Amino acid sequence: MTAPLDTSLDSALKAAPESWLAPRTVVTGMLLTVLALVPAYAGLTGRIFVMIFFTRVLIQALGAVSLNLIMGYGGMVSFGHAAYLGIGGYAVGILAKEGIASGFVQWPVAIAVSALFALGVGALSLRTRGVYFIMITLAFAQMIYYVTIGLDRYGGDDGLTIYRRSQFGGLIDLENKMLFYYLCFALLIAAVYLVARLINSRFGLAIRGARSNDRRMLAIGYPTFRYKLVCFVIAGALCGLAGALLANHTNFISPALMHWTRSGDLIVMVVLGGLGSLFGPVIGAATFLLLEEGLSRLTEYPDLILGPVLLLVAVYVNGGIEGLLEGRRRG
């Protein structure tokens, strides 16, 4: 009885095998192809600014992927996620200013400090729920925002120029914009793969279970706090890496990077692309930044159009753009 049962169960559990021509697969494939070809396009047409713009898309997407891990899969709505972009960025900037240009030092420090900050924020905020959680994460982000404003040695309010990008001892030259672009691209893909592994591992299922029904998770024996905290730290570390990339991209960092509206942007990207979908944050980041860029060329008040668009997506589309591609509407 067990053998036939196994096969029927497993086929049923594969949740309607997805066709390669499903809209979401096609769109994701197209987006990745476009992203992969951006440098070639920029090189052929001489429009380097396109590549620079998409470098920013890749980095913001990495931040959004990390936020999606805790928000989409863990149900932890962090309203202070831009803090990690800032911490990662400042780690690079401060070390550069102090004469430590090696990326082998800068990047691990950026990741480690972000992780540590996440540990502190998570240890406190994860004891609360819902709107309190949101407020505490916001409060911590504001705190670090004002701390950087007070850092006179590192530019304070005006920010800090980074004169030399992170050095990797001849391994890769980040001054080369195309190489840097592909490094960001590779790291983004690696991050999505990491999240894909995580969310289907035992750890991931524990996290998703806690989002789905925390009380029941406790009743069946999970100390959910620990798992959520570790997840929170992983996401913080990942976003710290995005911050290190961002600092190298712009050669400049300032507190503005951590303004609460930047945290809001990250949330919007995740929701727009599709909460709890693997490539959703990438689609969301690209859509958001393209809209923002395009609209700011058309009008002086891009937010007047962007705002209602986001509102419509939030109200009418369940699961963001990914959900739309799957034909999911809010019923």
Place this chain on the structure above:
Amino acid sequence: MADPLLQIEGLSKRFGGVVAADAITLDIPAGEFHAVIGPNGAGKTTLIGLLAGEIAPQEGTVRFDGSDITGLPVHRRSMLGIARSFQITSLFPDFTALDNVALAVQAHCGHSFRFWRDARHDEELRKPARAAIERVGLVQCAGVRVDRLSHGEHRQLEIAIALAAKPRLLLLDEPMAGMGPEESAQMVRILRQLKGNITILLIEHDMETVFALADRITVLVYGRIIACGHPAAVRADPAVRQAYLGEKHGGGHG
């Protein structure tokens, strides 16, 4: 002589002025099928909360398998082998039925700080999960998302999740609440099958089931035990007839 599996002594809990548990003292030996009945508001669900560790008592102790567990948090008690089902269905609605049960199995297979391997194809989890699903007769729904299952199936899944933890003590909070006759009959079959294999503490409004299945019955009124004994003795107890059974025909249990 072996100690009873569960020893409750002088357990009290007040919510403001309401006494939900009033110096409850009760021993449940291993293997017993013990039912707790009582009118609405008698403190039955509070008792389960106290035993599961969700509610902290003001007085009294709970001992499980000889050791004091009064101060232990919910997840630690679960690890010791105390599992519960919820009166109001409490599942993982966006998971499949089998995933729901596998999650319960996973909780008892060591820690979950395993970040890489695909847990959905892990036979260490899937096999016991399938066994528990079979035990409650839900095989045909294993791959279905839980929010698409019926109420009766949800109740069965509740039991499967509790069973997946391989509990030594099963706390069942009105497993038949809101069920139709056919679903109830199925649930009675499941309970009958469990009887004797696992120590069970059952809260149930359905008198027929209680008197048919229970080895012993405790009657709770306003948080106090007014009677405890074999079904026949409880049925004959005048205090019980007055306090509880007399009401049976009066009010339907919504």
